[in-house]
Amino acid sequence: MASRHPIRSALWLVLSLTASAVCYLLLSASFAAAAQVVVYVGAIVVLVTFAIMLLKLKGDALDRRGRAPVAVAVGIGAGLLAALASAMKAVPATGTAAEGFGTVKEMGRTLMGPALLPFELTSLLLVAAMVAAVVLGRKKEA
């Protein structure tokens, strides 16, 4: 975020996304970790990098930044921290996870069973996004 050139930001983004995939592994969510690596590091960052390279940024367009919003951002972060801390007190910790928790098998059971509706809505969203991206990326016909 603090880097001046977007490509440096993208590389830092790869690092932080991979680190959070490791966090998923530590939280015994192996399927989510694999999906994180494939989707974020494999797809999104590649898209971002392609866009950066396609755009041919000029030196003066690289960045300007203001001072005032820093206070707002810090406020948002502090408020969020407080909210999460109170939520942690509200939810009772169940301790150790069940056997096979977060594995691909368990995730498949849940996704095809009780969570079928969100899963199908996700596929609808992805189709819509694909169509939108194709339409937006097309050169305008005169």
Next chain:
Amino acid sequence: MTPVSIALLLSAALFAIGAAGVLIRRNLLVVLMSLELMLNGANLAFAAFARMRGDSWGHVGVIVGLSVAAAEAAVGLGIILACHRHLNSVDADRFNQLRG
């Protein structure tokens, strides 16, 4: 500190850094990357609460969040490319009119 609370703190920090990036930076590409960071923070909180409750619905939330992030990246980059073709700039402050 349990691993769950560490993960929650990390997710809050990720979200805050992403929000700061969205608010401070004016380059649309960096703003988009900061948005991804915010979504990632939310996903991490989902995974942490799923671990805390031993419930796989949190992982369903993570998967849905991942797809939302992917869709947002595709559409957002398409919009940024179109804007760049139009104005030859990716500075958010220069996009200040709706009609072309």
